[in-house]
Amino acid sequence: MQTSPAHAAHHGDREIETLEEFDAIVSSRGTLSGFRVQAVDLTDRTRELLTTDTSGAVFLGCRMRPDAAEKVRAGGALVLPPVPGLPFDPYRGYLYTPGDLFASLDKGYEATPDALAYAWFQRTRSDGDILASMLRAVHDDSMSDALDELLRGARVVGVMGGHAMARGTEEFRGAARLGRALTHAGFTVATGGGPGAMEAANLGAYAAPYDGSMLDDACELLAGAPSFTPSITDWARAAFEVRTRWPKGNHSIGIPTWFYGHEPPNAFASHIAKYFANATREDGLLARCNAGVVFLPGAAGTVQEVFDNATPNYYESRGEPTPMVLVDRAHWTERLPAWPLLRSLARERSMEARIALVDRIEDAPEALKRLGG
Structure with a gap:
């Protein structure tokens, strides 16, 4: 598993997400043509940008000096510059760490990037601003990638x-x-x-x-x-x-x-x-x-997740059904009786052999193994 941004080079196609990857590509290929450079600070790579072919390249949120940016655009690259004033980077090339989201916690949670991003979201989510909508969408797509x-x-x-x-x-x-x-x-x-x-x-x-x-x-x-x-x-x-x-x-x-x-x-x-x-x-x-998925006792959100997971298993839209283990019989049959409905849905379908209800949380790993997890 990738443990740091510097280990992202395995995607091997056309994405550059770190300065180390940028240097390696310029050194080994001698061209940036067709590459996508994502949220890399290139202010100290002006010479490389001025002397390297960038035709067909895309630079997403990369900081660069004005003369380098002008040359890159003139050379046929698409440049989407950093957006000032945001508490997050919409072009971010790798996932967050706890340290990223909780930076400045010593000043209180309200000062952290996580809290500031939520405050920005609260301000922009209902004002209909197409730029804010686009930035949220680009950020979320970057997360998925x-x-x-x-x-x-x-x-x-x-x-x-x-x-x-x-x-x-x-x-x-x-x-x-x-x-x-x-x-x-x-x-x-x-x-x-x-x-x-x-x-x-x-x-x-x-x-x-x-x-x-x-x-x-x-x-x-x-x-x-x-x-x-x-x-x-x-x-x-x-x-x-x-x-x-x-x-x-x-x-x-x-x-x-x-x-x-x-x-x-x-x-x-x-x-x-x-x-x-x-x-x-x-x-x-x-x-x-x-x-597979293990469902511990929860309320509305967890019930939603049970059936969000059951739907592709029912239709086999993602291929073979994946195991589902519900934990706590009383919770799932009495307090929030999702299990009887799930079992009825599964009857005589492939997913029937991939669902289980267990009494104790300690039983969940064995149940998952039994179901093929």
Whole structure:
């Protein structure tokens, strides 16, 4: 799995996303013709831009000196310059890290890029400005592109569940143990990237290189700030304290959205694809869970995810149905009886052999394995 932007060169077609890739292409190919250069600061590569063929190239949000930009345009390249005043880069070539989104947390969550992007979204989402709409769309497409590059060849299991699951509870610890067990089984854990069950699963994946006592200690430390309300700042600082104490965590994926911007992303997903459009985010998250999805107890959002995942399984629109494991019989048959409907939908179809309901979270990995995950 790609672990840093510098490792993005595997896409090998026409995209350049880092300065290292730019230098390598200029040195080895001697031309930038037809390449797409995405969000790379080229202010110190003026000589290369002035002396290299750029016909048919596209420069997306690349900083460059005026004489270089003029020459590149005159040479037949399309240049979409950086957009000033934005709290995010719409042309970003790789996913976010927790450090990216929570930069300036020492000044309070309101000062972080994550909070500033949400504030921008709130200001622009309903004013009908075509530029803002375009920037959101370009950003989200860049996220999808980077996510596809990152997950190429990975066996991804999604863990879905509610944001209300509090740190310090047995449910939170169970979800964390699930994330750890799935990682040990060779899966890449993907979640909706937010608090609650999502954070717990990402925490469990993060804790995979350590022994079980580390996860217990981390959960105990986090319990001092059990929820992101009333203070996102305190909640996030507790997570970064865990990361500082145990710095060598394993990778996992978080796919949150600024549509639910009052819910912050969690700091345990190593790679974060954050979207403005929730519909794009929801579909993209489930579509990438090629080894199955575990559904922990949740409310409306989790119920939606159950049936968003069931629909392509029912029609086999993405190929062979992927496993679906629902956890907590009472929740899914009594409180929110999604299981009877899911079972009725699946009857006499291929997906019937790919769904399971288990009582305990500890049973989920074995159920996933039994279903072919």
